[in-house]
Amino acid sequence: MSPPVGTSPYRADVTSNAIWAEGLVKTYGSRRGSVRALDGLDLAVPEGSVLGLLGPNGAGKTTAVRVLTTLLRPDSGAASVLGHDVLREPGAVRRIIGLSGQYAAVDEHLTGNENLVMVGRLYHLGRRRSTQRATELLARFDLEDAADRTVKTYSGGMRRRLDLAGALVAQPRVLLLDEPTTGLDPRSRIGLWDVIAELVREGTTLLLTSQYLEEVDKLADTVAVVDHGRIIAGGTSDELKRQVGGERLELSVASAAELEAARDLLAAVGDAEPSVDVAARQLVVPVTDGSRALVEAVRRADADGVTLQDVALRRPTLDDVFLTLTGRGAEDGEADAVAPPAQRERPAARAGR
């Protein structure tokens, strides 16, 4: 029993929250050892609000979603959805939730329309209502033209959208979306954000996971940062930003010799100690008034004779959050904490899980 390291800002009672979880622990065992995917995770999402679960690869986001959607039994801890205990009343929970998992779970040999009608019928909407919902959702997700083609012919983004449509078939009061925008192009991403915003306006409670601070910031009322199966920080996204700092000013210099001077000038304009990536000759510092800091940094560089190769002002990323909260990058164990998170790979199939 390890003592809680992270704070759990959402300790609240079951009834006032649409989604509630306390002390969830899940250990995956294998011959090569065991992984503690959830290590005392607490969550609380008030009805009608949106929680963004933010965390790097392997943080435990998917495991948490699977526990909340009755797909996985935790080793210990408790969870409920709209007051229904996930472990004791899984049937009641399934009736009120909609889920879109991390990997699109659609049937390749059925058409888009057939996939949605099947889901509707399994929600017991009846054949007519299911057909009607399928038509509505295909239109909403821009899949009308592909409705009668088998999913085999769909692109990755189209499958993803169909899977999301599947989560909405029964107009669930509680929606759980695991990395809903991964694999979507910018246009579909914005389209999905609109759909989500509309659902939330109608009163749907939403839990979504993401690796992008920007996305969570845009969609969520509250953010919970997960690391090693626990919430390490949480609050409204403004609160999180206050903790993490606002924008980032990023400089790269022409030669290693200039790093020292650049560091000094960044320290003068920034809110914190700049972090330096020597190999990339790149420096980053959080700043409050972005554009003023940018101008000031350029002016000083010019005065000090520091040659800037690149100057950029950017929003904080998940990596910055981790750097601030834990002193290390989001990519666990990497020595090079400032490196951008590696490009993620999506396995084609879930073989061998």
Add this chain to the structure above:
Amino acid sequence: MNAFTAALADGAVVAERNLIKIKRLPDLLVFTTVQPVMFVLLFAYVFGGAIDVPGVDYREFLMAGIFVQTVAFGSTITGTGLADDLQKGIIDRFRSLPMSRAAVLVGRTTSDLVNNLIVVVVMSACGLLVGWRIREDVLSAAAGFALLLLFSYALSWISATIGLAVRSVEVVNNASFLWVFPLTFLSNAFVPLEGYAPWLRPVAEWNPVTAVIAAVRDFFGNVPPPGTPGLPPPSDAWPLQHPVIASLGWIALILAVFVPLAIRQYRRAATR
């Protein structure tokens, strides 16, 4: 809706989905029918003259065995289908829906029964072409086909248990050969039991496949008339004295063991 009708209603939706697949992927059906057709032709023309069963045309003797072997192989698609759905996350999708927990298995085994029915129709046609005939009345013929399909349905549950345990389509395929081949060959499918070595003969006599084949042969009338000269004395093993009762007993036993096992395996496979 109680649990039973819910399982049937949701199972029907799942079965319908699986059957659409047969329509879209006719290759699967072609493969399941090509193999038995090949067997019918090979045995009929290659061994047809070499193996002699007194009092009955060998081709006719053979058909019941090939029927049973084919539906046994046909039942293995239950395991591959389930492993495929697990791998692709479809089972997760089903499990997040408020549907009957038994529906995935009920639906799967039902659609595979329909698949086997189609296979049996194709094979019967092929058999008729090479000279096989049913020599009993319609009722008896229907009973033969019904027993065949009932047996295949029971085997589907064995296959389901394996598919859910190994979770990989390729492994299920290989595993299927491991149990279906010995099960069907160590029987009276291709040679009469009298041809077996004494120590192996009881194994073949008590093999469920033997009982089913003997029963189906009787129903189809593909047996030598009693008193045929040169006919070895009939086996006095109980299952061969009462092939229909023995078959039904085996089917009941397989279902009683493997339905709960498959359901348990389904729960475990999915929550892993």
